[in-house]
Amino acid sequence: MPNAPIANSSPLSPPGPAISIRDLHVSYGEREILHGVTFDVPAGETVVILGGSGSGKSTLLRTLVGLEAPTSGDVIIREKNLQMLSPEEWRELRQHIGISFQSGALFGSMTVGENVALPLHEHTNLDPSTIEIMVRLKLNEVGLSGYEDYMPAQLSGGMKKRAAVARAMAMDPEILFFDEPSAGLDPIIAAGIDQLLLKLKEAFGITIVVVTHELASAFLIADRMVLLDKGHIVANGTPAELQASTQPRVRQFLDRVAEPELSQEIDYLQMLTGEVPRPRQ
């Protein structure tokens, strides 16, 4: 049975984790994608959510940033339960979080500088010259000095991701979310993005949540790892704990072992009738 919603804690209560997820269920129509996910993201740490295609990791990220509504369960960010937020509270919360999407999601009709400046124009009363300086600072932090006047279409894949990080950093967020930061990049550029994430955590103490299926990148940047499989958490711990795990599903993912063929007749029939065989533990 889903838990009752947790009330927003009082300002006097001790600071908890940056993000708390409790018994989270998310469905698309009749199809449930996340089946009771529970874990915490400690403040100032980098948590990597791992999982194969269709494991529900992108749905989890979209739920954490309010793009999907949970069927039941709670997501608590900055001690506020997302399901109990008014539109005004959402607006306030979103100024404290930054998101870098898989495609970068830069606004194609604006220059890189205008993309980074947009949240500052909208949510602060800074004058244009101060905003201009801040845009230069943010672009410098991600190694894109001098690219203010470029259009997103003129940037390479890695530069687009860096520009997206600069935009996500514009409001100096406390929490940064990354959706597949290394996807589609060559190993050298991907390593550069990993270094950037490490730098952001060390320099600014930001809490970072990364969704990825790139193992090398995950082990490099993670303080904690959560492994999702078909909407369930199968492992949650430090990189060393996951590496030492003997759970078959964890080992299969970390050792990159392909799914076994459907050798038994009953499995094959279940597949044809749409009943997906349960993974053998």
Add this chain to the structure above:
Amino acid sequence: MLSPQSIGAATLDGLAYVGSLARLGAYATVAAFKDMFSPRRLAYGRAVHQATAVGIGALPILSLISFFIGTILALQAAYELRKFGALQFVASAVAISVSRELGPLMTAILVIGRSGSSFAAELGTMKVNEEIDAMETMALNPIRFLVAPKLFAMLLMMPCLTIWADFMGVVGGSVFGMIAAGFTFKTYIIATMDALVLRDVMTGLVKSLMFAIVITTVGCQEGLRTGLGAEEVGRSTTAAVVKAIFLVIMVDLVFTAMFYLNAGPK
């Protein structure tokens, strides 16, 4: 086969769609109004950019089409009028049909093709590229940033384009008048002005405002409803054009009937 249930369900779906357009239009109007009094007024600058694209960009092709429509109308009217030796009424026939009906309608259909489809494609591509999601997560309202400037620009430009289309239609008719009906350009324009009353032009302008709302809301609604994948952008664009043409003609019918009933027997 059509059953009463399927007809009923389709009717309800249609009404729900019109309701969703009305809601989007209302949100966009409120957002545009609020933006006018906001110190930042980001959407206002975007509206000027949209107005240029919607209005100035459409002028050359609209001028040509309206000119030819005016000439065609004069030819069709003359076909009957010459049987009665009444070719001098060509100017009135062209003026009234262009200003009351064909000017606004042809302008609307052209704007659907140029701008309605472009609204759907632009918003659809932004949806596929996660730009709309990015906007929401940055606490920026996509309706205020994307829909309101387009609605503002269309409400401003559609009446202007319609007036221009009316004028070019009259000029097109005058070519026939000068060649085949014994008019000079000056006498043709005088005959046109004598035939028109303010009400004819206002009828067309009221329709053009309604068409602006329909074209913007349908284009933006279809764009915002785009699913995942590039082919969905094509589907949204096609749907925006087809639905906007259908709804513009429905709105035209309703307003023409209203103006007819309101005019009363003469």
